Amino acid sequence: MATQELFAQAARLPAEERRFLAEIIWETVDADLPAQWENDSTLAAEVERRFEAFKAGRERGLSHDDVFAAAKALVA
Incomplete structure (x- = not known):
């Protein structure tokens, strides 16, 4: 199915x-x-980079509605 x-x-x-x-x-x-993900240093570095960019205002987060709209579009 x-x-x-x-x-x-x-x-x-x-x-x-x-x-x-x-x-x-x-x-x-x-x-x-x-x-x-336990030993994935590349992933850990990317998470840290994104978090620092978010805290500094260089990146914005997505709202719950935006995330779910994108997810629904993927399965539609």
Whole structure:
């Protein structure tokens, strides 16, 4: 089943079931992150660079609405 089909089915679930599904999916993603990034000095340097640029006002963050609009556009 394609990702878009899964999303369409999940979107029809009641809100509580969607929250539960999102939580358990995130747990599987979150479990993989430390192993991927634990010793990645390039990633750590990039995160630090972006954070410093944000604090200095050279970069701006994205709003929740902007992030979710972009995510929805990717699966549409």
